Structures are given as structure tokens and as C-alpha cells.
Amino acid sequence: MKIETLTNTSIYETHSPSLPHRTWSDWLIGNPMRTADAPHQTISKKIGLAVFASDALSSSAYATQEIMMILAVAASGGLHYVFPISLAIVTLMVIVTISYEQTIHTYPGGGGSYIVARDNLGELPAQTAGAALLTDYILTVAVSISSGVAQITSAFPSLYSYRVLIAVSLVFFVMLMNLRGVKESGKLFAIPTYFFVVAMLVTVSIGFIRFMIGSLGSVVNPPAFSLVGAAVAITPFLLLHAFSTGTSALTGIEAISNGITAFHEPRSKNAGITLIWMTSILAVLFLSISFLAGKIGAIPSESETVISQLARTVYSGTGLLYLALISGTAVILIMAANTAFADFPRLGALQAGDGFLPRQLTFRGSRLVYSWGIVALAMLASLLIIIFQASVTRLIPLYAIGVFLSFTLSQTGMARRWWKSGRLKAEQEIQEHGSIVKYDQRWKFKMIVNGFGAVCTFVVMIVFGVTKFKDGAWLIIIIIPLLVVFFMGIHFHYESLAKNLSLEYYTSQPVAIRHRVILLLAGVHRGSLVALNYAESLSNDVTAVHVSIDPQESEKVRKKWETYGNGVRLVILDSPYRQLVEPVIEYLEKLMANRQPNELFTIVVPQFIPRHWWGNLLHRQTALLLRFALLFKPGLVIVEVPYQV
């Protein structure tokens, strides 16, 4: 045996100095990159905060407003509950952050909910977490871009009627950027994130100062609030509804735990510190916005965001500082969508690698990114934006339930892990010392922390599902189990395929020695004679078959075959119903019923190839139809002899 390895690099270097042929898509997304060129550098805490925090921090741009949207329908004084509810949400945020801190130290290789659930809870919870996260990433893109567009249309109201178009264009822009493979580690990301944080901190600081010296006042010309139906009473349900709406502020907190490997060593420590910083900033911004929005009497509205109302009240107008904050907010929201574009394809590839999603998702495109996942995310998010007309308020009820489901699964998985590690330690102690002597109790504390996180996020998820059920949460409650079933179906397909193709019990068969060749003839011309030539080179046992639709045509074929057929026998199949494929199939089935064990059936199909692709439209694609029908018949081999004109 001779095994030669041609490194194709040299071929490329001969034909084109450095790269394969450039195509239009290269122009759009950049020149192809080598597999070996995958980046491996790590980032600092400062850059890490910028890279991973955009999703979480950007939720401060809409969380307050969405709480107000719910409370505004209350009889009166409903909006007084905005700040207390925000405080409750920040408490939850702290609990989740502490939980994730522990995950980061336990999974230094990256501890997304999918991995934690897969390691500690098994296949079904892992796929549930996967389904929850994938739907959530789609919603992150839809909500963030819609909210970003809402900031833009607040500053430029004339653009409001183009919001869906602008939003979809932005999704495609972010998609293209990701197909190019924007490096997450780029310092480029640091600028807008810090710009947003600084702009927002400056705004709320000035707001607080003006509030304390009493010069803040109220919003001038607030947008109209149209109350549909009668004002409702303030009930616990309403408050829980507002609370669960506000939990959208927690989305994005898990981002750092997915990307631990990107940090400098000691990476767990660095990632953990960054997480705490991120939550602190988010809590400050969110609470400040909620507090000030109440004081200035902001009105929740689709036409002007609360951020915009706050900014023009604090700055007494829509000057440069106002525009700086609005544009900073819009940019960070678009960057939040970008985070989902990094996470969705990565998770998709992970699930596909485990065999729960189509294998194509593991394929890295010319720019080393998971192209299929990126394109799928853009399509689905655009669809949501179009259906919900880029309305954040209409999208929010779908959002966050997936986040909390994945939080719950992740924390439950961690708690289970501590419990198992505790039992293991106890067993070791007993094995070593006969009884538990030096019992390390830390696992208990850790288990309680993660367990408490799991219970809290689980309760929030239930509250969310109940209060927002009819607003749209029902859709997600239906979709997630369906997705899990779908993932399981895919897994079953791949498993059974692998079993069928396995060589484990394979015994090689003797080479079949007798070829029986069927040559399909549409007419007798140069193309069919090339095919005849090939058929005769395969075997002496060649039968030409012609389907007769028009008796006059068939007579012509018969006559011509007498001249050019080289003595090969011709079978003419009558087709009274003018079908082409069916008579061939029936004839072959009859022949194959009498097949000898060492006989191999080969169907030779002359395939006409027009000079231009549109030439195909001028010919009945008989060869293609036959190929498709014959492929499903076991025991046949199809030979296409092309003739180019």
C-alpha cells in the first residue's frame, strides 16, 4: 500500500500566490483564512468587561421603561413602585452573580448552562438548557436591535415609520461583521462600552445633583400615553408582572461564564472579578435610571424611550450631550446583539458536535466562523423583528423566560455537583480513616449558594411564565419542549446512522464480477453515442432503453440505432400515460427481481450540460429526475456521462 500526502498548499501557491479564487462573497466578508490562523490571544479584565458586558449593561436601556409600561396602566401611583421593584431585581441580580462566581471557578474552561447541565444533570436537561439559550439568543438580537432603533427614532422621530427596515438592516450588518469574523478580543469593543458607561454615569450624576439642588424638574412635552381600557387596581399580580418584566435586566449576566478562556491567566480569578464589576455597574445604572425616571415623571412610550426623556430633562434639551448618550446607548444595544452572534453559533456548534443539531453547524466558513449558525440567527431574529414590528414591549414577554430556565438548570447542576463532590469526599474519608474525621464542609456552603440561586431563578421563571403567559410567554413555553424533542430526533438520526455505517462487524465482500449495464436513451445523437461508448467499456452486457411517448419519435430512434447502435440491443418501453421515469423504474424492478448474486446493475444516463446555466430551463431535466428516483432503489449504481456543447 502506498499512502501519499499532497499538501494542497503548494498547489494553491502554484495557481494563485496566496489565496483561492476571490469571489463576490470574499469581497463582502473578507478573504478566506487558514484553519491554522485561528486566534489564541487572551484579554485583560478591562477589555474583558468591554467585550462581555455589552449585553448585560445594555439591558439598563430598556428594563426601567418596560417596568413602567406595566405599572402605567394602574389607577394612580403605580409608577411609585418602579424603584422598589428595581431594588428587588438588583437583589436577584446579586444572587445570580454570586452563583455564577462559583461556576466560573469550577469551570475554568467555560461554564455555560449547556455544559454545566450536560456534565451534572444529563442529556435531557442539557438539551433543555440548549433550547432555552438558543431561543434566548435570538430574542437578545431582536430586543437589543429593536431597542437600539427605538433610541435612534427617539432622537429622530421622522425615522419611526422606517424602524422595521432599519432594524433588519442592522441585523444584517451585524451578521456580515460576524461572517467576516470580528475579533471579540479587539480593543475596538472597549471604546463604545466605556463610552456608554461614562455617558450614562455622567447623565445620572448630573441628574442626581440637579435633583438634590432642586433644579431637575419634569419632562418637557412627554410623549402621549394612550391607556387602553380602564385603569386597573394595583394588585400583587400587577406588581409581580412588573417585576418579571424588569428581570430582563438580568439577561447577559451569564456571558462571562461562557468566555472564561478568553481571559489572561489566572483566568477564573480574572473572569470572576470582571463579573463582579459588571454586576456592580449594571446595578448602579439600573437603579439610578429607575429612581430618576420616577422623579422626572417620565412616560413609558414606543415613540420616545425613557432614556431619551431622562437625557433631555437632565441636559435641558437635545444638545450634544443628549445626542452623545443616545448614540452611545444605540451603539451598545447593537453590540449586545453582537454578543448573541458570538454565543449562538458557538452553542449551536457545541450541540451539533454532540449530535443534537445538524452537523453543518460545526462547519467553519472561509473566515473561520460558524457561518451556518450566524446566518440562521440573523434570519430568525429578522423574522421576529418583522412579526413584532420592532416593538420592544411586544418582544419582552417572550424574553427572559429562557434566560431564567437556563439559570435554573445551570445552578441546579452546580448544586448537584457540590453534593456529589461532598459525597465523594466523605467516601474517601471513610475509605482512608474508616470514618469521617477531617470533613471539609465548604462544599455544603457552595451547594447552598448555588441551590439558593436555583430556587430563586426557578421561582422567577414560574412568576414570569404565569404573569406573562397570555402576553406571549405561552409561545416560548410551547417552543422550548418542541425544540428539545426536535434535538432528540436529530440525535436519534445520527446515532442510528453511525450504527448502520459502523465497520465493527464488517466483513469485506468479494468484488462483484459481472456488470449489467442499462443505457438510457432519449434520442440518438452525439451525446448518447459518447455514453454508449462508456457503457460498452464497462461490460459486454449493455441494454439500451428508450421510453416511447410519441410512436413516430420512437421509430426514428429505432432506425437511427440500427445505424449507430454498434449492435447493442434496444428495448423500447411504451408509455401510454406519457411518463418518463415510471416505465424505467418498472422495467428495472423486473430485471432486478432476477438478479444474480454476482451481478451489478449500472444505469448509464447521458447528461446534457448546456453552456450556460439558463440553458437548463430549456430542457426537461429527465436525467435529474431519473437520478433522483433511482438513487432510492437499493443495488443500483448511476453513471452520468456528461456531454458539454
Next chain:
Amino acid sequence: MKIETLTNTSIYETHSPSLPHRTWSDWLIGNPMRTADAPHQTISKKIGLAVFASDALSSSAYATQEIMMILAVAASGGLHYVFPISLAIVTLMVIVTISYEQTIHTYPGGGGSYIVARDNLGELPAQTAGAALLTDYILTVAVSISSGVAQITSAFPSLYSYRVLIAVSLVFFVMLMNLRGVKESGKLFAIPTYFFVVAMLVTVSIGFIRFMIGSLGSVVNPPAFSLVGAAVAITPFLLLHAFSTGTSALTGIEAISNGITAFHEPRSKNAGITLIWMTSILAVLFLSISFLAGKIGAIPSESETVISQLARTVYSGTGLLYLALISGTAVILIMAANTAFADFPRLGALQAGDGFLPRQLTFRGSRLVYSWGIVALAMLASLLIIIFQASVTRLIPLYAIGVFLSFTLSQTGMARRWWKSGRLKAEQEIQEHGSIVKYDQRWKFKMIVNGFGAVCTFVVMIVFGVTKFKDGAWLIIIIIPLLVVFFMGIHFHYESLAKNLSLEYYTSQPVAIRHRVILLLAGVHRGSLVALNYAESLSNDVTAVHVSIDPQESEKVRKKWETYGNGVRLVILDSPYRQLVEPVIEYLEKLMANRQPNELFTIVVPQFIPRHWWGNLLHRQTALLLRFALLFKPGLVIVEVPYQV
């Protein structure tokens, strides 16, 4: 040589008693029919009138209204010109009828404009006539169905907002009926046509009686007429504009000349008499409607048709007789669309047979009808209806210009024919007698009749094009030449193909004796070993080729091949850019550059066939992509070895 003919009938009778497998489409359009079952019966004049007149007669339902639409914008008294203009149109109708009478006697085998132009004027005029007629048939469907729906919505105004949906549904209903192959000769057609004629004659007769005894009165609650812009003066241009709009009454007159063969013998005579009857009825109905519409002060409107206004004035309400007329009108309009569904595919097949349209149009489906043409017509007409929102007034400017172009070409062709026959006779006289003695002058008269028809229809066409240019006629003026260029391009394709495939100068080549086989490997499994088995049966010169994207995967392939590869050499192509198809192509190009004259390259592609079609979505279709790329390389044969799971 042995030529056996299997009549597939017997196979069918063994497998399924009378018919091939029933599919869902059989359920929709009926069981397949044998080629031999094509109907050959002929019809009487009475049935013939019903079958061929629906298109022509139905135009009386909208022609008056469309004339009024143009005149209604005039300052005042514009509507007084409706009747004189109608008279002028009827005169034109008589001229065209006399012209066609002559055609019918000259072409007893069917004398559509395409055939007459092809026989007497040549390729380019024939294709022009074809283009004009095809566009016109599409418009016939769109206009007739839209007008039919307008009658329905006049009676049931609440349906007005669903008019596009209703119209498109009707187009699809007529399409399905035609795919089933409704027999044109059915007596079924006689009932609605005569019902319409009788209902309309009764209505106008009662109208005349009530007008004469002075009890007719005016329309009660006429629809509002919204005049856009200022009222215009009555100019010759306006009158010509109204005239050309009204010429839509002439559409459908040529139908009988297309279908002469359907009549009992003597068919030309019978068809001719039927034509005269048809024109007479049309003229009476059209003039009566135009006269009475003026007397009752009908208002042209999109929301209520003039026919509906006339009927409820004559019958003093919307009772049973009103509904009878309206439903009769709606049904005949839908039948007019049906006529186009008979003519469009027939002309398409004729042009395709001559090689000016895709050959698929000559293919008769399971029900012996030209399925491709029927489906194409339905799609194009639906598109027009959707674009023009089922508005007859907006569709009319596109209509009729094609009709008059085909009239002109047909009459010119006839005139040319008479002239040639006259010259021929004169030459014969001179040959026989040395000079013209007994000179038969009848050809001169006939030539003048057709020539006059040609001039009249040409003038109308020009008037039409000028007056309606900016309303939409410009579109048709652009489209028809483009279509002709397109037809010529198709013709060129078929001609050059036939030349290339011709066996005229063919000398048979010696059978290639050396097979060089390339086996493409994605992995080593049962499927690829089946393909290896086949490859080895073709030749001893087999090379397995694997594209390496992931070095670890390739290493596995190499190891497995050592065990299972049966000593066949393996080439591993590095693909640093993760491409699958391109490295294979480059490798093959390199090999083929050194090809020996008697060497034949065969590429063996293992093709995985999933159990269900959706299984394909879970696999990268590498085999398909390769097949597609390789087909365009001359000198390669592609062998697909399927492995079913």
C-alpha cells in the same frame, strides 16, 4: 442486432390493473389518460357558438363601462358620445369579421394569426404575432376574471375588499379545471353562454320597452364618481382615447379561426356562419347596453358595474332577475378566461414545436393537456391581478394592443397570400395562353377586403398606442419586442444544439480501454467500502482521495484505510481554507492535464441516501456539490454509488 419492443401496457396490467399509482395530484386533477384517448369528435354550430363566443360576448360586459370611464372626465355632455363611439366600434367589428370570414375559408385546418403570419410573412412577423397573442391571452384572463369579480362585488359590496383574493382563487380554479382537461366540446359550455345571451337580451328588451313607454327613469343611488383633477374639454384626442378603450369589445373575435377543426364538416362553412352569428349578437348587445346606459344616466365606477346599474334600473330593484343577469355575466366572464386557458397553451406548444419557446411546453401532462402552459398562464395572470388589484380600468390600457397587432399581422398575411395567388394565376395564364386571357379577378377583391382590414386594425393599434401610451400601453410596447428577441434567442439555442449533436458528420470513435478511477472519500465506513468495491470492479487503477479539513479526522481516515482500504492508494488533499470541492477540482485538473488518449477518467462518489427526505438537511450535500462542479468539466464521468440506510 436484436430489437425487442416491450409494450409497457402489459407491465402496468400486471402491477396495477388499469392505471399507474394514484398520487395526490391525480386526486386533484383526475386519473391519467392515455395518449390514444385524445378526443376527436366535432361539434355543431350551436355548440360551437357557445364554446368559442364566451370571450367575445363577455367583452360586452365591460366595453361600455370603460368608454364611459374615459368620457366621464370631460367637462359635460361627454357621455353623449358613448353611443356614437360604440357605433364606430361595431363598424370596425364588421370589417374584422369579414376579414376573418375569408381566413376561415382559406385555413380550414385552423388559421390563428401565428399560423397565417408564419405561412405568409415569415419568421419575425410570426414570432411578433405569437408574442402579441401570448401577452393578450394573459390579459384576457386577468381582465375577464377581474370583471367577473366586479359583477359579484356589485351584487355583494361587502366582498369588495376581498376582490383580489377571489380573483386569484378563480384563476386557480380555472387552472385546475384545465389541468383536468375540461372538454371544450362539452355541452356544459352551451348552458351558461346561452343563459347569458338570453338574460342580456331580455334585460335590454325590457329596457327598450320601458324606455319607449317612458317608465325607465334613472339609476337610483348611483355610485359616487370621484373626478380627480379638473374636468377636461372634449377633444378629438379624448374621443379617440374613448374609442380605443372600447375596442376591447373586439377581443375574442379571432377565437373561432383558431378552432375551425372542432366543427362538423363542412367545417369552414359552419365556422364562418358561427362567426357571423357571434358578431351579430355581440354588436346587438354592445350597442343596446351603450344606448341604455346613457339613457339611465349610469355612472362608471369600480364599486358597481354599469351592467349592475342597468339591471337594477330595468328591473326596478335587485330581485331574482337582477341576480340572474349578474350571475350569468360573472359566469360568462370566467368562461372567457377559460377560452384563454385553451388558446395560450395550444399556441405555446405550437411555438415550442417550432423551437421558439422551451420544449417543455409541448409536453402533455397526465390528462393530455399542455400542463406547463396552463400553469404558466395562471401564474402570470394572477401576478397581473395582484399588481393591478383586480381593477379592470387599470388593466384595460394594457389590453387590446396585442389583439390589434395580431389582427394586423393576420390580415396583412392574408392580403399577401391573395396577391401571391393572383400572381401565380397570372403566370399560369401566360404560360398556357401566352398572355392573360381568362383572368380570375376574385383574388383582387379578397386582397382588398383583407388589406382594408389590415389597414383599419393597424390604424386602431396606432391610435391605441398613442392615446393609452402613458396609461400603461408603453409596457406592452416594450414587452412585445423583448419577447420576440427572447423567442429568437431560444431558437438560436435549439438550432446550435441540434447542429452540435447531429450525427451527419459523425465517425464512431474507438472504445476507450483504460479506466482511471478516482474514489472520493469523506470517511471510511460501510458506504465508502461499497463504493470502493464498485471502483475496483471498474479498473485496477483506483486512487482514493480524501480532503483533509481537520488533521485529526484525516489521521483517523488514514488509519482506517490501512485496515479496510484493500491496498488501494490514498491521496490526502490538504484544505487549509476548509473547502471541499475546490481541492478536488484542482487535483483532478492536474491529473487530467497528463491524460493519455485512451484513458477515461471516472469519479466514484459514494452518495448517502437517508431514509426520509428531511434526512438530507442533516448532512452536508458534498456529493451533490461535487457532482454539480464536476459535470461542467469535459472528459469526466461521474459514478454515484448510493448507500441507503
